Structures are given as C-alpha cells and as structure tokens.
Amino acid sequence: MEATATGPKIVGPHDAKEGFLGSIGARFMIDGFEAGERFSLVEHPMSARALAAPLHLHTREDEYSYVLEGRMGALLGDDVVEAGPGDLVHKPRNQWHTFWNAGDEPCRILEIISPAGFERFFHELSDMGGVLAAGEEALAELNERYGLQMRPESVPELLERFDLRLGEQLSGGWTPVT
Numbered sequence: 001m002e003a004t005a006t007g008p009k010i011v012g013p014h015d016a017k018e019g020f021l022g023s024i025g026a027r028f029m030i031d032g033f034e035a036g037e038r039f040s041l042v043e044h045p046m047s048a049r050a051l052a053a054p055l056h057l058h059t060r061e062d063e064y065s066y067v068l069e070g071r072m073g074a075l076l077g078d079d080v081v082e083a084g085p086g087d088l089v090h091k092p093r094n095q096w097h098t099f100w101n102a103g104d105e106p107c108r109i110l111e112i113i114s115p116a117g118f119e120r121f122f123h124e125l126s127d128m129g130g131v132l133a134a135g136e137e138a139l140a141e142l143n144e145r146y147g148l149q150m151r152p153e154s155v156p157e158l159l160e161r162f163d164l165r166l167g168e169q170l171s172g173g174w175t176p177v178t
Helices: 119-127 136-145 152-161
Strands: 017-020 027-031 039-045 054-059 063-069 070-074 078-085 088-091 098-099 107-113 148-151
Touching: 017 119, 027 078, 027 119, 039 119, 063 070, 070 088, 078 088, 088 098, 098 152, 119 136, 136 148
Parallel strands: none
Antiparallel strands: 017 027, 027 039, 039 107, 054 098, 054 148, 063 088, 063 107, 070 078, 070 098
C-alpha cells in the first residue's frame, strides 16, 4: 500500500490517538499506511519503574527505541542495557527482549517499527483494555496474528530482578489519567 500524497504532517505534543497497553502508554504518531508500510512511529510514555511487557520476540519487524526523557532499561537476549536521552536502542526481530522505565521519574521513548504493521497490535491491545484486561485466549490469538511470541511467566522474575512494577496510565507523555 502506498502512502497518499498529502501536505506536511505535524504531530504536536497533544495530537494523535493515545492508548494504554496495560502497563505503558502508546501515542500513535505515524501509522504504517502513512509511510507506505515502511515504518511506523509510536511514543511510549512509561510511569516510574514500569515494566513495558513480558519477555517477547517479534518475527516480522525490528524495533528501535529512541529515548526522549528519563532512563530506559532493556533486556536484549542475555544483555542488560540502560539508555538515556538521545540514545537509540535496537531491538532486532527474532531476539527475546523486554524494556522498562529504569528510573523513578516518567520516561518517554519513540518506538520506530520497521516494517510497519505492529502498531496495529498496539491499537488492538489498547482497544481490549490492555494486556491485563485481555483474556488469555484473546491475547494468544492477537500474538499469533502479529507473529509475536510472548512469555507471560517472565513477569514476576522481571519485576523482582529489576525492581519494577506494572505501570500506571500516563497521557500525553506525562499527565496521569484520572
């Protein structure tokens, strides 16, 4: 599918649809159809010490996390890394990984997904009420459709190992939703 030629697109700090994935937020800045399915761009606001997801593996896309503010931790295979503002972390397809807010202040990252398509997983998960509200069967079907392998049993160990918690919903990057 080709992107439609339109005028310039400017996404301001309060623009774009937002969702909640169950522990971190998602602000949909560029969907794949707008970029000829080459990539998509999602902002993930994360509350303090929030675990983003269980260990998981993408079979179709690479992810690149660009840290805007705060500290992002990640487990990439067996390697633990921490990144700050201006750092870019590559999470290649077919590698088990997860990520989190490694600090006591909110963290924001831009997630570049290439090729596009996985942003639709985030849309659907948000529409289901997030990972904690989605039923086990519905989540397994969603994972299958998007070529995602997930290890939900990894969550308790990740929470303990990295002193994390399941996050609170943040809107617009910072403001808690009431």
